Amino acid sequence: xxxxxxxxxxxxxxxxxxxxxxxxxxxxxxxxxxxxxxxxxxxxxxxxxxxxxxxxxxxxxxxxxxxxxxxxxxxxxxxxxxxxxxxxxxxxxxxxxxxxxxxxxxxxxxxxxxxxxxxxxxxxxxxxxxxxxxxxxxxxxxxxxxxxxxxxxxxxxxxxxxxxxxxxxxxxxxxxxxxxxxxxxxxxxxxxxxxxxxxxxxxxxxxxxxxxxxxxxxxxxxxxxxxxxxxxxxxxxxxxxxxxxxxxxxxxxxxxxxxxxxxxxxxxxxxxxxxxxxxxxxxxxxxxxxxxxxxxxxxxxxxxxxxxxxxxxxxxxxxxxxxxxxxxxxxxxxxxxxxxxxxxxxxxxxxxxxxxxxxxxxxxxxxxxxxxxxxxxxxxxxxxx
Amino acid sequence: xxxxxxxxxxxxxxxxxxxxxxxxxxxxxxxxxxxxxxxxxxxxxxxxxxxxxxxxxxxxxxxxxxxxxxxxxxxxxxxxxxxxxxxxxxxxxxxxxxxxxxxxxxxxxxxxxxxxxxxxxxxxxxxxxxxxxxxxxxxxxxxxxxxxxxxxxxxxxxxxxxxxxxxxxxxxxxxxxxxxxxxxxxxxxxxxxxxxxxxxxxxxxxxxxxxxxxxxxxxxxxxxxxxxxxxxxxxxxxxxxxxxxxxxxxxxxxxxxxxxxxxxxxxxxxxxxxxxxxxxxxxxxxxxxxxxxxxxxxxxxxxxxxxxxxxxxxxxxxxxxxxxxxxxxxxxxxxxxxx
Numbered sequence: 131x132x133x134x135x136x137x138x139x140x141x142x143x144x145x146x147x148x149x150x151x152x153x154x155x156x157x158x159x160x161x162x163x164x165x166x167x168x169x170x171x172x173x174x175x176x177x178x179x180x181x182x183x184x185x186x187x188x189x190x191x192x193x194x195x196x197x198x199x200x201x202x203x204x205x206x207x208x209x210x211x212x213x214x215x216x217x218x219x220x221x222x223x224x225x226x227x228x229x230x231x232x233x234x235x236x237x238x239x240x241x242x243x244x245x246x247x248x249x250x251x252x253x254x255x256x257x258x259x260x261x262x263x264x265x266x267x268x269x270x271x272x273x274x275x276x277x278x279x280x281x282x283x284x285x286x287x288x289x290x291x292x293x294x295x296x297x298x299x300x301x302x303x304x305x306x307x308x309x310x311x312x313x314x315x316x317x318x319x320x321x322x323x324x325x326x327x328x329x330x331x332x333x334x335x336x337x338x339x340x341x342x343x344x345x346x347x348x349x350x351x352x353x354x355x356x357x358x359x360x361x362x363x364x365x366x367x368x369x370x371x372x373x374x375x376x377x378x379x380x381x382x383x384x385x386x387x388x389x390x391x392x393x394x395x396x397x398x399x400x401x402x403x404x405x406x407x408x409x410x411x412x413x414x415x416x417x418x419x420x421x422x423x424x425x426x427x428x429x430x431x432x433x434x435x436x437x438x439x440x441x442x443x444x445x446x447x448x449x450x451x452x453x454x455x456x457x458x459x460x461x462x463x464x465x466x467x468x469x470x471x472x473x474x475x476x477x478x479x480x481x482x483x484x485x486x487x488x489x490x491x492x493x494x495x496x497x498x499x500x501x502x503x504x505x506x507x508x509x510x511x512x513x514x515x
Numbered sequence: 516x517x518x519x520x521x522x523x524x525x526x527x528x529x530x531x532x533x534x535x536x537x538x539x540x541x542x543x544x545x546x547x548x549x550x551x552x553x554x555x556x557x558x559x560x561x562x563x564x565x566x567x568x569x570x571x572x573x574x575x576x577x578x579x580x581x582x583x584x585x586x587x588x589x590x591x592x593x594x595x596x597x598x599x600x601x602x603x604x605x606x607x608x609x610x611x612x613x614x615x616x617x618x619x620x621x622x623x624x625x626x627x628x629x630x631x632x633x634x635x636x637x638x639x640x641x642x643x644x645x646x647x648x649x650x651x652x653x654x655x656x657x658x659x660x661x662x663x664x665x666x667x668x669x670x671x672x673x674x675x676x677x678x679x680x681x682x683x684x685x686x687x688x689x690x691x692x693x694x695x696x697x698x699x700x701x702x703x704x705x706x707x708x709x710x711x712x713x714x715x716x717x718x719x720x721x722x723x724x725x726x727x728x729x730x731x732x733x734x735x736x737x738x739x740x741x742x743x744x745x746x747x748x749x750x751x752x753x754x755x756x757x758x759x760x761x762x763x764x765x766x767x768x769x770x771x772x773x774x775x776x777x778x779x780x781x782x783x784x785x786x787x788x789x790x791x792x793x794x795x796x797x798x799x800x801x802x803x804x805x806x807x808x809x810x811x812x813x814x815x816x817x818x819x820x821x822x823x824x825x826x827x828x829x830x831x832x833x834x835x836x837x838x839x840x841x842x843x844x845x846x847x848x849x850x851x852x853x854x
Contacts, residue, residue, distance in 0.1 A: 153570070227644040229559050230596075
């Protein structure tokens with residue numbers, strides 16, 4: 131049995147014993163609104179909590195990502211990185227007061243990704259309580275500007291400027307306990323906005339309807355013949371537009387994401403859609419603006435990579451059913467820099483992206499034990515091939 | 516009127532944010548501290564209060580020795596939730612059975628004196644949505660740092676919007692401004708320096724709480740201030756700015772009932788002090804009206820002003836805490852000495 135599996139099951143009970151520390155961090159951090167580009171207050175609190183939990187070193191990088199370092203026993207080893215994004219998709223004016231019941235915590239952003247950030251902030255206390263130490267330094271990075279238009283800016287800066295090689299990394303996400311992400315698909319996320327002039331005049335007598343123009347565009351996108359290999363798809367994820375029932379829509383916006391196993395195919399599909407946008411714009415005489423929100427490159431670890439195998443073993447030892455899936459978040463940047471990394475989910479929950487988002491408390495203890503187990507696996511050298 | 520009190524006895528919680536220092540003072544003085552949370556259907560907020568206090572003031576710093584929940588008979592999951600996070604939970608009805616049982620916050624606070632073990636007791640309302648451990652250490656700060664302070668009272672930020680700007684508040688809620696402050700101004704002007712006399716968060720030494728009566732309901736905050744001030748003087752009281760507090764907002768009718776009890780408690784104190792003489796018994800019912808379709812219907816609610824006597828006179832309490840001396844003897848400096 132590998133050494134990192136030896137005590138793994140006993141960690142769950144140990145972590146449960148200091149649940150108040152972890153839940154308090156979820157509340158303290160989650161109740162501070164942190165929409166993308168406005169994470170400063172939450173970042174400061176994250177640093178405060180690291181300091182209060184006696185992390186060895188605390189700093190911010192040049193992009194204001196807050197970072198804590200738990201010093202390892204061997205200074206010649208490269209560090210292991212733990213990452214959780216600080217930003218949420220909820221505006222400041224949403225009520226951020228969290229509610230705790232016997233088994234659950236409810237509040238905006240609790241699953242994405244307050245619990246992930248709080249677990250990082252609690253880790254020094256958890257490791258101390260479990261009497262677990264590492265040879266490598268452990269970097270606890272709360273990264274800013276990840277979601278939507280943030281386009282992983284904080285993470286891009288972190289991996290680009292980190293001064294030493296990184297031994298391995300884990301991205302921590304709220305849900306779903308059991309996810310094991312070891313590859314990311316190529317992705318481009320974009321908004322297409324159709325604007326109709328509101329000016330009066332003969333030339334504008336028969337005005338097109340912005341919603342119907344986007345409808346035409348959707349029809350054309352749906353007609354694209356996507357290959358089965360490399361696997362590719364276009365997801366129409368968002369649409370909004372119009373003002374009133376009885377007035378034609380002067381503006382409408384479509385949000386879509388192109389995903390594929392290869393970057394080349396993503397680019398090809400994107401170019402196709404760009405051509406469609408130009409064509410429809412001329413045909414209907416409207417302004418159609420295509421704006422890229424974010425993108426990720428396709429990269430992966432082999433399924434039989436030692437880190438993926440070790441993570442699977444840890445999860446199996448803890449009785450967690452493993453589901454392999456792609457992730458387009460921080461993981462893609464780590465993998466594209468050839469840093470062995472996985473994304474793990476911490477717990478289960480519901481209403482993932484709603485203000486009444488809710489996480490279950492009990493599975494989180496297993497989720498944290500899983501993170502510590504994978505950290506120990508990396509520390510034992512599974513990524514050092 | 517002693518106008519200097521507000522300057523010398525008003526603190527901001529941040530002055531006591533060095534919790535390590537408070538723990539040192541506590542240990543130096545060999546004190547135990549209890550946190551009491553009176554509850555009635557607080558399932559949405561009770562867990563958060565327990566968890567944060569436990570995490571920050573028991574696990575990280577050993578400032579609190581126990582967290583005690585006294586429940587008035589919640590019909591929701593309050594008791595179950597509180598127990599699941601390892602608080603000591605008591606049902607008010609089951610405590611001191613020989614003394615009978617009433618429903619009300621004051622009753623819970625009074626009975627808490629019997630089950631808690633602390634030399635200092637912190638009382639916090641259990642409906643605070645933005646609970647933070649400053650609510651506790653802020654109130655404890657003056658008690659541990661200053662030997663003359665025996666009772667602390669919270670006040671909060673209640674920004675009042677004027678145009679686009681906001682002014683920092685000195686006032687309390689509606690009942691405070693419309694009822695209590697006018698009454699204080701009429702009879703005890705120096706007490707107007709207490710900015711939010713009705714705030715539900717306060718802390719004090721057991722030797723103070725055990726020697727004052729507790730009205731069973733809303734009047735407990737008013738009576739506490741009047742009785743402590745009358746017995747030991749304003750010098751033993753301090754007030755602490757805990758900044759913002761978010762809690763349930765009550766409707767006007769509920770505030771009317773609250774005002775009724777507060778006024779009744781106040782009048783009783785005035786009469787006891789010989790400041791007024793009531794020519795007849797005052798009534799026990801508040802009558803409020805509601806318009807249903809075209810009918811104006813009265814709604815009378817009986818609110819008897821029952822008060823629990825100082826608990827030091829209760830035999831069960833005296834036995835548990837080893838009081839053999841006459842209950843009227845007090846270790847605390849007398850008013851004459853402090854003023």
